[in-house]
Amino acid sequence: MYTGRRYTALVFFKWTLRKTLWFFLIASIPTILYAFGWHFLSLPWQPVALLGTALAFSVGFKNNASYGRLWEARQIYGAIINDSRSFAFTLRDTLGGKQDETVKLMFYRHFAWLTALRFSLREFRPWENTKNRSNQNFSQGNFVIPEWQSKVEEELKQYLSDDELAYILSKKNKSTQLLATQSETLGKLKKEGVISHIEWLELQKGLTRLIDDQGKAERIKNFPYPRNFETVMTFLMYIFIFLLPFGLLKEYAALGKGTFLEDYTIWFNIPFTALIAWAFHILDTIGESSVNPFEGNPNDVPITQISRMLEIDLKDMLDDKDLPQPLAAQNGILM
Template sequence: MHAGRKYTFFEFILWTRRDLYRLTILAVIPTILYHFCGFTFLSISWVPVALLGTAVSFIIGFKNNASYSRLWEARQIYGGIINISRAFGVMIRDFLESKDKSIEVKVIFYRHFAWLTALRFQLREPRAWENMDDPRNVEYSRNYHIAEKIDKLEEVLAKYLSADELSYVLTKKNKATQLMALQSSHINRLFASGNISDLQLQSLQNAITVFYDNQGKAERIKNFPYPRHFSSIATIMLNLFVFLVPYGLLNDFNKLGNGTLIEGYSIWLNIPFAILLTWVFNSLDVVGESSSNPFEGNANDVPITNISRTIEIDMRDMLDETDLPPAITPEHNILM
């Protein structure tokens, strides 16, 4: 996510410059043909273009609202993971403290860090509908690094798991699910050996249920895109509108200079104003698109790497460890 005050206008221009090149070409061609070649038939009434623009504004607004909802839900999911992780850690520590089970407490804590790691790696896996291969996003991603694209999962998990558990988990397709299953088995063994009571077992299993619930919600957002039919029709209508705008403005700007000193030259105003109008609509669309997949590694994603590190620091602090990992800080105002 962007952790600064705001994106600058220059950043927006740089980010959308490829679109600006396309929009400029679409505005220049009909203007030249109209002015130099006498193709006055290229001019069309502004009324149908304006009506189409109204429809485009509605569907882009709908798309942006839905994209923001997906982003905000993803942030709420990880907010829930933060809260239940702290509660889970306190319960494990306090329930087993009187039993002098500090080693087992640490094993459960570190297995939880492994679960957070496996989950964030899974959520960063690419999907066909995501936008990280878009040239504008590829270029901007050079301003920050995505840990899940650089680190190797097995090496990170090795810091938290025993050799046997690591070997077992690496054979599984959904590693996060199996890690939480190991937590459940461990807790049930503690109950069977009399180290925790019925009520304590229920509290801990309820926490595991919440972890699974939040994982499932995150996977739903990851694996179910913004509906393709809505996305497709928005793109088609936007491209049609962008194409027609320069033709709809031709006659108006040509007449603008009649009887004035700029007569014969006012037609050239069609180019900057057409670019400006179409750039606004196009930029609104790409902003919504950049928010629709909140786990892909985009600069506007939920910072799951940072959140996972925050949870780890808090829980290791509960163990009174002093060698805590450093907090993750923004790179060029981008926090992952």
């Protein structure tokens, strides 16, 4: 999550430099050839404008869908915050208070669940964008993805016993099995008469809300923005960018007729075509950078920071004095 007021122009320039240079090259070739007499290269501007209009609608639709996925992901983690807090204080007060060993065991198991969940959500998927060259170049020196800098077993070690750690690491979906272990512990407490049936039901409802939150996050992670829409729009984008300089040749050539600029206005085609192509492409790129809200881009939901914040809150409920430090933004970016 970017925490600054706005990105600077320099950041955008660096992020899109390679593609911008390509746009200048695409605009330059037909312009130079036209200036040297290849006037047959000119196309009517109307079909190009119609294609640009269709592309604008497509980009708007995609960006709207991308923001919807991003906002839904943030709502899911907002629910995880609320459901974690309510489950924690209900568990604490039901089982006998802050010093109870079972309470501490289940609190730390919840920290492990938050950790396992964020690691699974940061796993790479083939349709994601974190490995694109422009995104990799931007990330270098600006931010790191914590889940890519360590291993899940090392993180879980601080929350689980050796036996339980070995058991959880043997499972494919570690976060699901951690909640299942929580449920198993509650079942044993009910059988032993430590908690009543009503108390067990309330705590089970808390676990049910947490597994529901996890399932919603996994749905967004594992179901991409439909690739057919993305493919068609990519084709439209590059067809439009390729045809754009040809459609504007006559318009810029005629711009200076009757003035001292008559032989020079054709060269305006290069910067203005590149600018229009850049505008369409950057809007599409912004949408694509927001469409997978857990992948590890600067505009993602800050699941690492939220998990740390919850660990601080829950340890504070136990009057734990050894609280971890909140995660700070790195160059304005929270992960």
